[in-house]
Amino acid sequence: MSAVLYSFRRCPYAMRGRMGLKVSGLSYEHREIILRDKPAHMLEVSPKGTVPVFITDDGTVIDESLDLLNFALAHHDPLGWLDCDQDTVNTLISENDGPFKHHLDRYKYASRYDENAERGDTDLTHRAKAEVTIRGYEERLATAPFLMGQKQTIADIAIFPFMRQFANTDSNWWNDAPYSSTRAWLNRHMESDLFKSIMTKYPLWSPAPI
8 A cells, every 4th residue: 555644734733744745755645634623433443533634545544743754764764853862852852742832722722711702813922932932942052053053953843833833823922022043943843944835735635536
């Protein structure tokens, strides 16, 4: 069988996995879905129902985005994203995927977590808590172009899609926020050919009729 990827274009987890696949050169069938209408086959192979879901040529299922990113780079890492201090990288990504993502969700989607909030409301308390992580990025990026120094690594690729989501929640506030170095870092990634290439719009996938 050929490899298959179930993905949703705007999901930051899917973005990080797809960037790894793109640079690695692995070939696969792209299946674009919407999360409110998940295909039966995707749920069969990955019942947790999140994207990305990658099914390798031999049928192995990879349904964690960081696992997919590392799998792709283990196949081929032409830009040397893995050439870095993995302990520090793991700490940065754990902070992003844990505390930062926790506060980002509650900042961006306040009504999901607060019964008194209305759809579209944001929670500024959680924004302030997310800023703790961003201040750490700002300190790093004030003296170097990337989170690990002079060279782009897996840390930048794994983290910037979530910073994009944070920045887009209230772009007017973000554009004036005291994080100029982080803002420049984020903009470079968003304007890169790599990122633009994985943001191509695909038609929604549907299974072939029986």
